[in-house]
Amino acid sequence: MEPSELLARARKRAANPSDPLDTLAAANELSQEMTRDADALIDLAVRDARAAGTSWTAIGDRLGVSKQAARKRFTRNFTHPFSARKTRRAAACSFCRKPPNPHLHMVYGEGGRICAECVALAAEIVADKAKTR
Structure with a gap:
């Protein structure tokens, strides 16, 4: 025109x-x-x-x-092919890096997140330390 x-x-x-x-x-x-x-x-x-x-x-x-x-x-x-993977990795457990899924409960905190399996492992470590004192 x-x-x-x-x-x-x-x-x-x-x-x-x-x-x-x-x-x-x-x-x-x-x-x-x-x-x-x-x-x-x-x-x-x-x-x-x-x-x-x-x-x-x-x-x-x-x-x-x-x-x-x-x-x-x-x-x-566009949806970038790696965007979903980056999002899952960013939401992964801060300790073991397992990505969130429906069967793995996550506890979210200000500085990161921890999965139920790492919480259980941390509880065992604390209990063992308490026994040795």
Whole structure:
């Protein structure tokens, strides 16, 4: 679309088309809408490229940015293959590193977490220490 056509659209949207500042405000609003639409278009195209198996390197090259920059910008819209694993590891027992699961109870504290198995082991150690005193 030509800039003159866009200006005509902005004038139609302006509260007072004869006021250049109203036209400017309408043009700014139109520009922001078009930017959002353009970003959404690029996001969809990247999603299609990734679904087709295109590498982040190739996507970055085509967009004129590094692989890392492309990945950082567009992975917000994707579920990263390692994100679930990182989340599970972050919630793992601070002592034995076992990830949480429905059969392993975790006690969460301010500085970390401990699973029921480590609590039982710690209780045994404390009991043994108490016996030797």
